[in-house]
Amino acid sequence: MAERGMSLRALARDSNYDHGGLSKVARDLRPPTVEMAQRLDAVFGTDGTLTALVAAPQSTQMGRWQTSAMDEELEAIDIARRVGATDCGELTLGHVEAIFDDLAVSYHRSDPGELLVRIMTQLKYISRLLDGRKTFKEHRRLLVTGGWLSLLAATCHIDLDRKGPAAAFLRTARSLAEEAEHDEIIGWCLETQAWQHLTEGDYVRAVALSQAAQHVAPKDSSAYIQASAQEGRAWARMGDRGRTRALVDRVTGLAAALPATERPEHHYRYDPAKSDAYIATTLAWLGDVEAAPIARQVLARLIAPSDGTPRLRRAASARLDLSLALIAGDEPDEAAHETMTALASGVLVPSNYWRAQEVISKVEARGLPEAHALNEAYQGLRRSAPRELS
Incomplete structure (x- = not known):
């Protein structure tokens, strides 16, 4: 309303x-309904963004214990805030930054819709803190944490194939990062856009965005390495073996120079141990038979990792990479089996459906009888997927 003078x-x-x-919603006395959000989206032209903010928590059907846990998190932060000279002293900022790190670690093992609930709760709290008393340094730290959370929200919406809300949160993340002069978040925003264009088949645009991310991100940052990896994947999709191989070598070298991270599952910290997963994906997309043995090792590690916690979402994607590599190596029967396992896993996110469709098309081209069952499983998955909010 303020932006539009309304x-x-x-x-x-x-x-x-x-x-x-x-009036009650504006004064935070009543939560907005989905119907209200839809009408406001129509008035403001916000492309489903407000509806997404309201509907995401409802769509996850959270249990009472989850709501209670979030309330307790915020109460802990409030207690820390009250003992400081400002509304967001060191204890408060440390709490909100730690919660973001926990959410980024949870990303790979969480349903994206459920994770959005906690992300939005934290963003709302940061918005309150931005209106309170704070120093310049505290203000910047809030902007940075808000930028990271907005970026993670955009990633969850991309996973759910919600283009409107994803674009809105990417704009917010970049705006906050520019205000805070945080080049790594800006680099991640560009890299995330590159991934989105890559999944939509716009490989030229994906290369351009990946290169832009590498230009702005600090050269020793995870964003720089991931953007380099994204460019390599785009070249692989275009069949350029020379550029793909050069970028695979670059990413391998950059990853080898990194120290082991304490929290390897953190979505925005490149883990050197994951470089073989990147190589498997890239070579599989290139149609290189060398991808198969690497993909098998990656899948085995994800199913039975050293810490005993299976990485189910990553394993589902790894099965599709392995399937593509198996087809390149003339093993379509095993490829069909791995693809069916991925489709039946219950953890394949909508942003990865196109990868399954590609394998199914190749199985169909071979005339295998498994193609019919794969198609039925794929169509059933698409019918049950959450639709983009509008």
């Missing part, structure tokens, strides 16, 4: 919604 009465008129109801 009064509450004008908004009620344009949205054909009760003025009193809008």
Whole structure:
């Protein structure tokens, strides 16, 4: 409303919604409904973003214990805030930064819709802190944490194939990062866009965005390594073996120079141990038979890791990489089996459906009888997937 110079009465008129109801939501006395959010999206032209903020928590059907856990997190932060001279002293900032790290670690083993609930809770709390008393340094740290959380929210929306909300959160993340002069977050924003274009088949744009990310991100950062990897994948999709191999070698060298991270599952910290997974994906997309043995090792490690916690979401994607490599190596029967296992896993996110479709198309081209069952499983998965909010 403030951005558009619109009064509450004008908004009620344009949205054909009760003025009193809008007033209570504006004063945080009542939660907004999905219907209200849809009407406001139509008035503001925000492409489903407001609806996503309201519907994401409802769509996950959280249990009472989950809501209680989030309330307890915020209460802990509030206690820390009250003992400081400002509204966001060291204890408060340390809490919100630690919670972001926990969410980034949870990303690979969480349902993206459920993770969005906690992300939005934290973003709302940071918004409150931004309105409070703080020093310049504290303000910048809040902007940085808000930028990381917005970036993670965008990634979850991409996983759910919700393009409108994903784009909105990417814009927010970049805006906060630019305000805080945080080049690594800007680099990650560009890299995330590159991945989105790659999954949509716009490989030229994916290369351009990956290169832009490498230009802006610090050369010793995880964003720089991941952007280099993304460029290599895009060249692989275009069949350019020379550029692909050069980037595989670059990423391998950069990863080897990194120290082992204490939290290897953190989505925004490149783990050197994951470089073989990147190589397997890239070579599989290139149609290189060398990808198969590497992909087998990666899958085995994800199913039975050294810490005993299976990485189910990554394993489902790794099965599709292995399937593609098996087809290149003329082993379509095993490829069909691995693809069916991935489809039946229950953890394959919508942003990876295209990878399954590619394997199925290649199985069909071989005339294998398994193609019919794979198609049925794939169509069933698509029918049960959450639809993009509008």
